[in-house]
Amino acid sequence: MSKYQVNEKGYYGNFGGAYIPEMLYPNVEELRQQYLTIMQRPDFRAEFNQLLKDYVGRPSPLYLARRLSERYKANVFLKREDLNHTGAHKINNTIGQILLAERLGKKRIIAETGAGQHGVATATVCALKGLECVVYMGAVDIERQAPNVARMKMMGAEVVAANSGSKTLKDATNEALRDWINNPVDTHYIIGSVVGPHPYPDMVARFQSVISEETKRQLLEQTGRENPDFAIACVGGGSNAIGMFYHFLDEPTVRLVAVEAAGLGVESGESAATTALGREGVLHGSRSILMQTADGQVVEPYSISAGLDYPGIGPQHAWLYTSGRAQYSSITDDEAMKAGLLLTRLEGIIPAIESAHALAQLEKMTFRKDDNVVVCLSGRGDKDLDNYMKYFGF
Structure with a gap:
């Protein structure tokens, strides 16, 4: 096991x-x-x-984003959970x-x-x-x-x-x-x-594992290799990320990268970067890592994305973080919004602001030109159009 x-x-x-x-x-x-x-x-x-097949519309496509790939000098694939019925992995x-x-x-x-x-x-x-x-x-x-x-x-x-x-x-x-x-x-x-x-x-996690299960099959079909070099996903509680990581957990060559919301900055007091700011404790029925005060009161999280402002992470993520199996980083509101607009302009796909956090992580990484990088596009941006419009003044 x-x-x-x-x-x-x-x-x-x-x-x-x-x-x-x-x-x-x-x-x-x-x-x-x-x-x-x-x-x-x-x-x-x-x-x-x-x-999943006839109602949700699975398998969701694994799309090689060519213009994004040119920018980051790697093969950047988007796992298109945004194309599911209702617009997300949920x-x-x-x-x-x-x-x-x-x-x-x-x-x-x-x-x-x-x-x-x-x-x-x-x-x-x-x-x-x-x-x-x-x-x-x-x-x-x-x-x-x-x-x-x-x-x-x-x-x-x-x-x-x-x-x-x-x-x-x-x-x-x-x-x-x-x-x-x-x-x-x-x-x-x-x-x-x-x-x-x-x-x-x-x-x-078992229900969401269909994401990585399909990814393995689709990557093999498109590249001849079923394992990516990098799997990247945003994390609030963390279900799309666990779904993206699930079938790669025991594949040491696959680098797992989870992206939390830094809000206005990790140290700003307006953040949801749990692994950077949190410590062990109990929240909503499980022992995990959560943002809390010295006397154990839960700290109010903040993120521009409504799906990432959770003060904890799932216990499996806490274990992947403390064991070193996955890398946990954080992205600010500003970085996420710019990444969301960039995807829209380069590929004609408007991502949910949650997913834009994962895309923004690409800016902070360096790849080899033959690296296969899979980003879980966990949801579509329709629900966030108001936020995008206000932010960019459209």
Whole structure:
């Protein structure tokens, strides 16, 4: 078994576990006991794969970005998760979890969302399966991601504003956990990233691993080599990055690069660069690395991208960071916005601001001309047009 995957106790090295109130124990334990068995059933695999193909539109293309490649003097490939139904990688996980919830007999679905892409993906699969859907979203994010809020409501989801704390993703997660405690029997909580108590980080990673699984096949087809030299992805909680890294974790020749949000600068006090600023602690049900004060209070994160302003990272990322298997760096708002505009001008693709952080990392790297570099383009920029327009004064 890979030393980078979860062990039988729910840990990645020192990180992971299930630090939960007693009231949540039955929900989490039911999942832990059944998720692998259900996911391995032939009927589950068949329906999951069929929906990914015919509903989501997978495989998503692996696109050799020629003008970007000229600029960075390497073969730069974009894994086009932005072309999935709903516009991001999030749908891979919500399809998997809704099938799991169905088989567990759950009739009501709750979720948290930051940028709104996970909320949209959850509302989408609930509409598909005819299940009740409640999405918790920070009041600040509701304002800056209005098109996604409209999509969720159109799908029939109830969107509930989180008005505590920084009114962003952390607070939406807190509200969703409260709901789950109050509705333990009929409700399944679809967590949108590789965070939360075990088995969520492992379960979400398995659903997102389709990203690297396809990449290996597509690279082999296009280049004759199935492993890239570099795999690069942005990290908030970290699900698109784990999906991008999953099948390369035990391939030492593949350099894994995870990109966090530095906001206004790592030391500015307005940042979400967890690995640079954080230390070990417990957040949202697992032991990981998080931004906290000397007395253990969670520090409010900041990023121009609603999907990256999370004060922690998933426990598997914490292990990849501390073990040295992956490199973790951070990109400022300014660097990300410029990278987003650059991709748009060079390739005619408008990336989500989250994904633009990963693209900005290319500016800080040097490559050999035959290097194959894969960047996970985790989402499309439609939801961020207002932000782009304000920032550049269009």
